[in-house]
Amino acid sequence: MQVLDLYAGPTALKEIQQHGIKQHIFDFMLGASGGPKWFVLAGLDKYVFSEFFAERKSPLHIIGSSAGAFRFACFAQNDPLAAINRLAQRYSNTVYSDKPTAKEITLSGLELLNYVLGDSGVDEIINHPIIKAHFIVARCKGLTRFEAKPLQLTGLLASAGANAVQRRFLQRFYERYVFASPSSELQITDPNKMPTHFVPLSKHNLPQALMASGSIPLIIEGMSNINGAPKGMYRDGGIIDYHFDLTLGPQNGLVFYPHFYPKPIPGWFDKSLKRRLPHKSSYDKVLMAVPSAEFIASLPYQKIPDRKDFETMPAQQRIEYWQSVIRQSDRLGEAFAELINDNNVANKVKPIAF
Numbered sequence: 316m317q318v319l320d321l322y323a324g325p326t327a328l329k330e331i332q333q334h335g336i337k338q339h340i341f342d343f344m345l346g347a348s349g350g351p352k353w354f355v356l357a358g359l360d361k362y363v364f365s366e367f368f369a370e371r372k373s374p375l376h377i378i379g380s381s382a383g384a385f386r387f388a389c390f391a392q393n394d395p396l397a398a399i400n401r402l403a404q405r406y407s408n409t410v411y412s413d414k415p416t417a418k419e420i421t422l423s424g425l426e427l428l429n430y431v432l433g434d435s436g437v438d439e440i441i442n443h444p445i446i447k448a449h450f451i452v453a454r455c456k457g458l459t460r461f462e463a464k465p466l467q468l469t470g471l472l473a474s475a476g477a478n479a480v481q482r483r484f485l486q487r488f489y490e491r492y493v494f495a496s497p498s499s500e501l502q503i504t505d506p507n508k509m510p511t512h513f514v515p516l517s518k519h520n521l522p523q524a525l526m527a528s529g530s531i532p533l534i535i536e537g538m539s540n541i542n543g544a545p546k547g548m549y550r551d552g553g554i555i556d557y558h559f560d561l562t563l564g565p566q567n568g569l570v571f572y573p574h575f576y577p578k579p580i581p582g583w584f585d586k587s588l589k590r591r592l593p594h595k596s597s598y599d600k601v602l603m604a605v606p607s608a609e610f611i612a613s614l615p616y617q618k619i620p621d622r623k624d625f626e627t628m629p630a631q632q633r634i635e636y637w638q639s640v641i642r643q644s645d646r647l648g649e650a651f652a653e654l655i656n657d658n659n660v661a662n663k664v665k666p667i668a669f
Contacts, residue, residue, distance in 0.1 A: 318610040319359075319650040321664045322577055324599040327569050331602065332661040336654065338368050341602075342568030343376045344390075346383025348553025348583070350531075351620040352575045353382045354640045355606050355647075357403045359573050360386055362648030364395035367655070371445050376501045376563065378493075380451040380552030384528040389431060391440040391448040391496075402431045407637040410630045417462075421526075421536040428525055437521045440496075447496040448516065451552035452527045453489040455537065460548035464533060471532055478584040482560075482591065483507040485582065491555050492544060494524035502564040506594040509555065514544045528552040557583045560593035562600075570601040575619055577605050578669070592669045603667065604651060606644075615639050 323331060330340055368375060379387040385406075389398035405427050411419060440448050458470030474488035486509045495501060497515040505511065516524065520542040527538035527549035537550040558579035563570060578592070585591040611619060615636045624633045654660050 316609050316613070317607050317650075318646050319654065320577065320605045320607045321654065321660075322603040322605060322667045323664045324595075324601050324667050326599045327602045328661070328664055328666065330569055330600075331664060335658070336602070336660055338371060339373070340569050341375065341571045342373075342566035343378065343563045343570040344387075345559055345570060345572040345574075345601075346377065346379030346386050347558045347572075347574055347579070348381035348383060348551065348556075349575055350382050350622045351406070351624065351637060353386060354403065354407065354637050355575060355611075355614075355619045355644055356386075356573050357399065357641045358644035358649075359604060359647040359651055360390075360399050361396055361645070362652055363571075363573065364390045364399055366652070368446075374445060374447050374499075374566075376447045376449060376499065376566075378449040378451065378501070378503075378559075378563070379528070380556045380559075381529045381531075384450040384525055384552060385428075385431070387448055387450070388428075388436070388440060388525055391443045391446040392432075392436050393439045393443075398431060398433075398436065401433075402427075403641050405430050407641060408634055410634075411625065417534060417536050420534060421530075424526060424529060424535060425522075428522055432522065437518050440521060441516050441518065443496070447499045447501070449496065449499065449501055450494045450516075450524050450528045451556050452492045452494060452524055452541075452549045453552055453554040454492050454512075454545070455548045455550055456488050456490070459488055459532065459550070460537075462536060462548075467533060475584045478582065479588060481507075482581060482585070483509055485509065485555060485584070489550075489555055491552075492549065494520065494528075494541075494544075500565060504562045504564070506560060506562070506596060514541075517543060519543065524549075551583070554583045557581065557585065558593070560597045562597055568600075571604070572601050573604045575606065577603065577667075579603075595669060598667045598669070601667065602664075604647075606647060610646070614643060 377387045392398040477484035537548045560581035
């Protein structure tokens with residue numbers, strides 16, 4: 316059974332045809348939003364973080380939103396394998412009360428973050444000489460900045476309506492903030508002309524920025540007045556950059572993108588807009604590694620985990636299911652290891668089709 320599919324944009328495919336899949340051809344890596352969907356990539360992350368990029372000598376810019384930010388907070392620690400295992404173990408065992416409040420879910424998220432970062436994780440991420448972490452967060456404008464659910468919901472509906480007209484109208488409701496490694500030179504170009512603001516990561520703001528990046532509206536409390544950034548309310552980075560529609564620079568290398576699906580969705584509000592696709596230019600230099608449909612069909616319940624599992628499954632059933640997916644995801648790491656050593660790997664790469 317083929318468990319892992321590879322997709323590449325035109326420039327990425329040409330590079331792979333010339334050089335194969337080697338770590339030095341990549342200058343960037345993307346980590347998407349998606350909450351528990353990440354469990355299907357856990358085994359791939361373990362291999363990529365601890366082995367594929369282990370001998371890296373030049374900077375690798377890793378850019379994540381929400382769950383992607385949490386994953387990359389593991390990658391930029393000195394022992395990324397131990398960190399990603401902590402994240403998978405603690406997150407998969409999450410249990411809430413029957414009707415959890417936003418406060419309860421927020422406190423659980425903060426406890427998870429503290430466990431994953433440990434005593435030295437913050438300093439390790441900030442000072443990593445090679446792995447340059449970037450966490451995307453949405454700064455809220457208008458009614459979305461309030462915690463009161465009626466006001467927040469009204470703001471969300473208004474921003475969803477504006478986004479349905481044109482994606483660039485999101486900037487009337489949110490601003491993209493990137494909390495970046497202090498030594499990063501990352502440049503982001505948005506084809507929809509939404510501006511990007513950079514704030515250096517510090518020991519004072521890194522936990523706040525990470526928590527904000529995963530603060531799902533209405534479900535998790537936002538983070539207000541993050542240290543070093545303009546005053547305001549900050550929420551889930553996936554609101555703007557759910558699966559990304561960006562080009563990255565100034566380096567010219569490729570973008571490595573492990574993802575749950577072969578067709579990315581630009582922003583959170585685009586999930587119901589079937590016509591809303593990323594620009595082809597944003598994926599010209601991207602190599603995507605995606606669980607195959609056959610692999611997903613082999614999982615319990617024939618699906619990838621998601622947040623609805625909290626509502627549809629008793630806690631023990633959900634935990635067993637999620638941990639089973641994590642164990643089986645090791646096959647993706649093994650498959651990727653085989654592919655990068657395959658002299659004919661370019662012939663196994665499919666074009667990214669939008």
